[in-house]
Amino acid sequence: MLVPDTSAPMAVPCSSKDLSDDPEFRQRAGRIMLRHGQAILDSVEDLSDLGMVENARAEIRVHGVPPLFKLYVLNNEKAIFGFYPIRRHEVKINVVAWVGWGAAGS
Numbered sequence: 001m002l003v004p005d006t007s008a009p010m011a012v013p014c015s016s017k018d019l020s021d022d023p024e025f026r027q028r029a030g031r032i033m034l035r036h037g038q039a040i041l042d043s044v045e046d047l048s049d050l051g052m053v054e055n056a057r058a059e060i061r062v063h064g065v066p067p068l069f070k071l072y073v074l075n076n077e078k079a080i081f082g083f084y085p086i087r088r089h090e091v092k093i094n095v096v097a098w099v100g101w102g103a104a105g106s
Contacts, residue, residue: 001037002071005062006030012066012086013102024093025100029067067103 004010006029009021013029037060048056072080084103091098 001040001058001060002063003033003037003060004029004067005064006033008064010066012068013089013100016088016099016101019101022098022100025091025098025102028091028093029102 006026009023010026011021013022013025014020015022015025041058041060044056044058047053067084069081069083074080086101087104089098089100089102089104
């Protein structure tokens with residue numbers, strides 16, 4: 001998996017007030033990516049451990065581009081691609097309401 005480096009400022013996500021970088025929202029996004037990424041790594045490892053596939057390998061790496069699209073490459077043969085739409089988000093971060101723009105997708 002190649003995921004955005006949420007430790008560095010990005011254009012998206014950003015505050016809806018002035019479109020500035022928001023470190024707390026980036027940290028939230030990083031926690032979500034880590035949680036979902038770890039679930040994928042665990043699932044791939046389980047497939048191998050259970051003997052359901054001959055061999056399986058997955059890894060997570062980071063890059064310096066904002067989250068604009070999703071790309072899956074399966075067995076070095078098939079690619080699945082989709083853009084993340086940029087949408088307005090209203091979430092609570094540490095019990096404080098936050099409004100900003102960020103990538104939406106699942």
